[in-house]
Amino acid sequence: MEPIRISTPLAEAELYSYGAHLARWTPRGHRPVLYLSPRSLFTPGKGIRGGVPIIFPWFGPKEGAAAHGFARTSEWSVESQRTLEDGRVEIALVLANVRFRLTIGLELKMELETTNVGKDVLVFEEALHTYFTVGDVEQVTVAGLEGAEYLDKTDDYQRKRQAEEPIRFDRETDRTYVNTRSTCTILDPSWERRIVVEKSGSASTVVWNPWIEKAMAMSDMEPDGWKQMVCVETGNIGENAVRLAPGESHTMTATIRVE
Numbered sequence: 699m700e701p702i703r704i705s706t707p708l709a710e711a712e713l714y715s716y717g718a719h720l721a722r723w724t725p726r727g728h729r730p731v732l733y734l735s736p737r738s739l740f741t742p743g744k745g746i747r748g749g750v751p752i753i754f755p756w757f758g759p760k761e762g763a764a765a766h767g768f769a770r771t772s773e774w775s776v777e778s779q780r781t782l783e784d785g786r787v788e789i790a791l792v793l794a795n796v797r798f799r800l801t802i803g804l805e806l807k808m809e810l811e812t813t814n815v816g817k818d819v820l821v822f823e824e825a826l827h828t829y830f831t832v833g834d835v836e837q838v839t840v841a842g843l844e845g846a847e848y849l850d851k852t853d854d855y856q857r858k859r860q861a862e863e864p865i866r867f868d869r870e871t872d873r874t875y876v877n878t879r880s881t882c883t884i885l886d887p888s889w890e891r892r893i894v895v896e897k898s899g900s901a902s903t904v905v906w907n908p909w910i911e912k913a914m915a916m917s918d919m920e921p922d923g924w925k926q927m928v929c930v931e932t933g934n935i936g937e938n939a940v941r942l943a944p945g946e947s948h949t950m951t952a953t954i955r956v957e
């Protein structure tokens with residue numbers, strides 16, 4: 699599998715038409731922002747471990763079907779690619795009625811647009827399953843979800859409420875925060891940086907770190923890969939699934955910057 703490589707004065711990036719999968723994005727003057735597992739497979743039928751898998755049209759496991767939907771293991775077509783006047787590169791990829799538009803520069807903008815081209819109501823879940831690379835996850839905090847409700851996958855999907863404090867990581871963390879449109883900030887003291895994830899058209903945010911045992915059980919992850927990553931996923935999941943009447947469109951956007 700060969701990626702589309704982008705190298706401009708503003709950023710470097712690698713994008714696969716397989717899954718419309720952004721694997722790397724490094725704004726100039728910064729460390730890479732996305733975690734990409736050195737053991738990731740780039741094999742048809744398998745998801746790429748890291749970067750930004752596109753989760754659509756369902757999130758999580760589904761009986762008789764692949765977890766997290768088929769978009770991440772489908773071949774998308776590149777619809778357009780151009781350089782904007784300010785030097786950012788805009789690329790759009792399509793898969794049937796779904797368009798993914800990336801604008802790559804010092805900031806990264808990702809837009810997932812779905813149109814209901816059918817005659818019936820279309821209901822779907824979606825997520826931009828963004829893997830962020832961090833210096834040491836045990837020192838990281840994620841702010842922006844204080845007081846929000848979440849389903850705790852590590853505790854039988856029990857519904858809980860986030861305390862009025864940022865999230866810290868000291869065990870497996872797998873939470874779907876619902877009914878939240880907030881901006882999230884990943885504070886990474888060991889690399890002295892902040893990653894800001896702003897979103898629109900999204901009412902759910904997933905926060906995931908597999909921790910030690912789950913990472914060991916994943917063949918496409920290095921045993922200590924969990925230390926260097928955290929997923930903060932912009933989505934519409936479960937009770938926040940999107941419902942579109944025939945002819946309607948919906949766009950979910952995530953904008954990421956490093957400070």
Ligand code: BG6
Pocket residue numbers: 745765766827851872873904906931
């Ligand atoms: C997260 C889920 O979004 O994705 C986790 O909340 C899951 O439960 C993780 O383990 C990775 O999923 P996959 O299918 O890419 O291994």
